[in-house]
Amino acid sequence: MLTPNDSSSFENQLSPRQDLTFNSLQALFDQQGLPFSPPSSQFGILQFSNFDLLVSDQCPYTIKCAVFKGTDQDEFLDRQEFTGSLAAQFQQVYAFLEKHNPVESQIKGLYREDRPAYPKQALREALMNAIIHRDYSNPASSLINLYTDRVEFISFGGLMPGISLEDIQLGLSVCRNKRLADLFYQLKLVESYGTGLARIKSAYKGSRLAPQILAAPSSFKVVLPHYQAAVKAASKPVKKAVTPAPSPSPTPKPKARATGNEETVLAFGKEHGEFIRSDIEELLGVSPATATRLLRQMENSGLVLKRGKAKAIRYRISENS
Template sequence: MKLYESETVELKEIYTSDLKKEIVAFANTYGGTIYIGVQDSGHIIGVDNADFVMQQISNSIRDSVRPDVSMFVNIGLLQEDKKFFIKVTVSQGTKKPYYLSDKGLKPTGVYVRSGTTSAPASEDAIRMMIKMADGDSFEENRSLVQELTFNKLEEELQKRDLEFTEVQMKNLGILSPDDIYTNMGLLVSDQCKHSIKFAVFQGIDKLVFRDRKEFTGSLFTQLTDAYRTIDFYNGTKATFHDLFRTDERDYPEDAVREALLNAIVHRDYSFSGSTFINLYSDRLEMISLGGLVSGLSLEAAMLGASQPRNEKLAALFYRMKLIEAYGTGISKIISCYKGLTVQPKFENVEGAFRVVLPNIHAKVLSAEEQKYLPVLRLFEKQKEITRSDVEEALGSGTTHAINILKEMLDKDLIRKVGNGRLTRYVQK
């Protein structure tokens, strides 16, 4: 009997703990056979204490490889010329990728067969194997990161008197039935790879940054941090009706909350990019990746139709009473602006969804008043302006600049400070 190494045959003189790497590689590729007690030349030298070695192999497979690959492995004892050697037959597994439990779902733990050697799989190859084995549901796919903690999630659950046991983790989809963390688990873990990027701009475009932040960690941490930061920048205007004072925020708090929850719960997390929140002087924008799920139009969504992309995540937020019912977010945002002159906007394009909340206290220029924009943009770089600044911005003479400034004063767009040569103008 002559044996040769190939893509599906591996020869080993003796048993070593590295054998599990070969088993993982065969299970992740097309299967194969490992002979123990056979030299690279194909010469059979046999093994001592074959029963003990077979038990070592069985224990190693059970303890060191995830998911359980034992049902795809057969260990047999062969004899030739009074020499005993071991044959380990590995079938192609159905729950790829298989990996070394102490290394995890990463190239150092996942191997594939390449020629006559077992090589680390690339991250792209690992993702492809997960998708082929687990299907297209991002939430249910196994996470590439398995070293996860859930401090923030446990804290939020405790506030609501909800349990967080292993059984609950499986019910919520955080753990798979074979005790492997899913992408759902990754999203709500403290190690979540996605983030929210927040930017504050001076004025109505992106010319001048005032502030920028990035929120990371569990989606619940990101939700809390993003809401608090928006709330910090959400100005308050006091109005009086007779003797009664009413404080009104620039952006209705319920609208901000619903838009933020929608951006977190319904975005497509198979994209690695961040969710964006942009705050301008006249509007708050939230841009989430993925757009509406296929088959759901913007018109249908505005009528209240709902098809959650992340069903398990939406169910968890619902259970934690962060969302009241599916499909109500957009209608709640619209109701917050009922009776106002400005209205929210919703835009769905391929790959992204944008919600625009207008600042209810921002001055909205009419078509006729658009001519004042060059002057108003001066305030994005300086607090006060002069007549000569206006002349330069408009490219006009003194008379035209004086007339424009007078019109803007009459329309209550600016305020005059000082007199004579010390005259300055500030934005209202």
């Protein structure tokens, strides 16, 4: 089951923890009626890889889910952080999404049509994408945010080298964590490789509002629109565009584009609200001087706002970020 590999990828590097257990994973194999074979030692020495860590009960990577009232993050309705084996997290997070995916009805002619707020296939594939394709060299949690009009899946790790967003849109796929994908396929959690985003798009076929796929240098986001929001958009009459008379206006200042560690800080700030410099030191594993320099750069670029002085300085994400 947990097979060795000679690749130098993150999955196959030596795990920082060696006291691993696989109780949750074995339970999933038992549910599927599959034989479970834990790692075996060679010459009396057993060394676990990062892949083993990802699927173990001691997996340090988590998924944070939040449900908000409205279309912004002003008020929480529910939140939960999921831990443990990634295979078990997949089942637990999907159950959470199902709980917050109410079935809504429409009358069509003489018949009532029941439809969930979000296509189940799209939720499943977006969640799978966030787990299998994320970059686990970054310790930050994956984020799933549910609003009244959409659900967002945010994971760390931009596009793989040599792959563009246009390639992704055309159906090309390069798997960052192949052993993890193989395991999910073995557990019948994945039907086939490289078809997840195509399945998401297919789930919204015929809808005016389509899923959004966004990529930054160090993060990836999939946005699924609420079905009723899509229905309202489709039924809204289209007004004829009227071209206004040209009028002089100042040239807007171009919006700063976050890169690298800035994306990580933005995701952290959007989740936690205000934060201090030491939060960024811990998040990125950098020195106080490096964290200060990064935050000053982000402040100058308009990505973060600062208030207070000396030890009372706090930061928050700019509304324009």
